[in-house]
Amino acid sequence: MTGTAAAPFTADDYRARMERAVRTAADAGLAGLLVAPGPDLVWLTGYAPIAVTERLTLLVLTPDHDPVLVVPALEAPDAVKAAGATALTLRDWTDGKDPYAATAALLDPHGRYGVSDTTWALHLLALQRALPDGGWASLTDALPMLRAVKDAAELELLAAAGAAADRAFEDIRTMRFAGRRETDVGADLADLLRGHGHSQVDFTIVGSGPNGADPHHEVGDRVIEHGDMVVLDFGGLKDGYGSDTTRTVHVGEPADEERRVHDIVREAQQAGFAAVRPGAACQDVDRAARAVITDAGYGEYFIHRTGHGIGVTTHEPPYMIEGEEQPLVPGMCFSVEPGIYLPGRFGVRIEDIVTVTDDGGRRLNNTTRELVIVD
Numbered sequence: 001m002t003g004t005a006a007a008p009f010t011a012d013d014y015r016a017r018m019e020r021a022v023r024t025a026a027d028a029g030l031a032g033l034l035v036a037p038g039p040d041l042v043w044l045t046g047y048a049p050i051a052v053t054e055r056l057t058l059l060v061l062t063p064d065h066d067p068v069l070v071v072p073a074l075e076a077p078d079a080v081k082a083a084g085a086t087a088l089t090l091r092d093w094t095d096g097k098d099p100y101a102a103t104a105a106l107l108d109p110h111g112r113y114g115v116s117d118t119t120w121a122l123h124l125l126a127l128q129r130a131l132p133d134g135g136w137a138s139l140t141d142a143l144p145m146l147r148a149v150k151d152a153a154e155l156e157l158l159a160a161a162g163a164a165a166d167r168a169f170e171d172i173r174t175m176r177f178a179g180r181r182e183t184d185v186g187a188d189l190a191d192l193l194r195g196h197g198h199s200q201v202d203f204t205i206v207g208s209g210p211n212g213a214d215p216h217h218e219v220g221d222r223v224i225e226h227g228d229m230v231v232l233d234f235g236g237l238k239d240g241y242g243s244d245t246t247r248t249v250h251v252g253e254p255a256d257e258e259r260r261v262h263d264i265v266r267e268a269q270q271a272g273f274a275a276v277r278p279g280a281a282c283q284d285v286d287r288a289a290r291a292v293i294t295d296a297g298y299g300e301y302f303i304h305r306t307g308h309g310i311g312v313t314t315h316e317p318p319y320m321i322e323g324e325e326q327p328l329v330p331g332m333c334f335s336v337e338p339g340i341y342l343p344g345r346f347g348v349r350i351e352d353i354v355t356v357t358d359d360g361g362r363r364l365n366n367t368t369r370e371l372v373i374v375d
Contacts, residue, residue: 014084017044018067028142031111032062038118039313043147047082056099056123060106070103104130114142144317149331157241162353162364165243168192169367177224177251177374182206186219189234198236202314205233212347226252229346235314242314245365246351249372261340262348262371268292268338269350272306276361282324289338298340307335332356
């Protein structure tokens with residue numbers, strides 16, 4: 001990460017986000033939010049410290065005063081360059097001083113605060129000692145939808161990231177697979193993502209043959225063979241926003257069962273996408289995709305949720321899983337990625353990023369979902 005977020009947002013955009021966060025926290029019964037370096041801080045302020053250290057950096061958001069960023073004095077010159085810096089007050093501290101006492105002075109000693117999940121235990125425990133009567137809640141548990149609904153600018157950035165990942169797939173499908181190691185194809189995918197504008201590659205899964213039955217296999221030294229099914233799942237950040245897509249290819253002509261399983265997953269992915277509409281529950285997307293696979297007799301081999309949110313990180317709320325009754329809202333973005341995994345044999349997964357529109361859903365990945373034959 002660099003000292004500022006790459007996305008083209010203004011101080012007013014960040015001010016509006018912080019104000020919305022304070023209101024949302026109050027509605028959830030919280031006295032405020034404490035946000036350490038990580039995706040929440042980037043989204044709220046545009047600031048990402050070059051190096052996250054044991055020195056306390058913490059954004060304090062409460063309804064009682066303007067936003068305050070507690071920051072080490074030696075990092076303050078970078079913090080003031082962040083796009084959202086003018087929307088908050090910087091309170092720096094020097095080595096040898098107690099930043100926790102200074103932070104505690106900004107808080108209600110009996111208040112309950114939402115704390116970002118990236119906060120070091122070192123810092124939270126020190127704040128608990130400074131405020132022994134305070135209460136604390138995980139920000140993800142307390143406000144899971146804080147970043148879930150994207151505005152028009154965020155949607156544009158997510159669409160651009162998705163299009164870049166699509167171009168990477170179109171390039172990789174023309175390359176040779178047989179006789180090369182998974183690590184080689186994974187390195188090619190990473191290079192292609194960077195070549196198409198990604199500043200950060202988060203993962204390049206290349207699961208060939210039996211390795212494809214492990215959804216998070218990533219890459220290994222296995223040599224890809226003629227006749228292999230190969231799961232390709234890759235993504236990262238472009239201009240501060242995420243991409244994540246999966247396509248399953250076959251080296252040479254597939255067997256009848258391989259093609260049939262791929263067709264079932266493709267139908268399940270389409271059913272999940274068709275279930276996306278405002279007001280539907282997240283679990284409805286999972287149910288629609290899972291029903292297709294279960295009805296085809298492969299239900300026990302679909303071993304993960306149907307999807308996850310995406311934004312300034314490649315995995316975030318909301319989650320498309322049974323029991324998640326959160327209603328879909330226009331602007332939410334998430335994956336739809338059913339799969340079938342046959343242990344010791346092969347796996348198939350197809351994934352698109354989808355955004356909720358006023359009357360349904362829109363895919364942000366648009367490469368073919370048919371089984372692609374590679375050399």
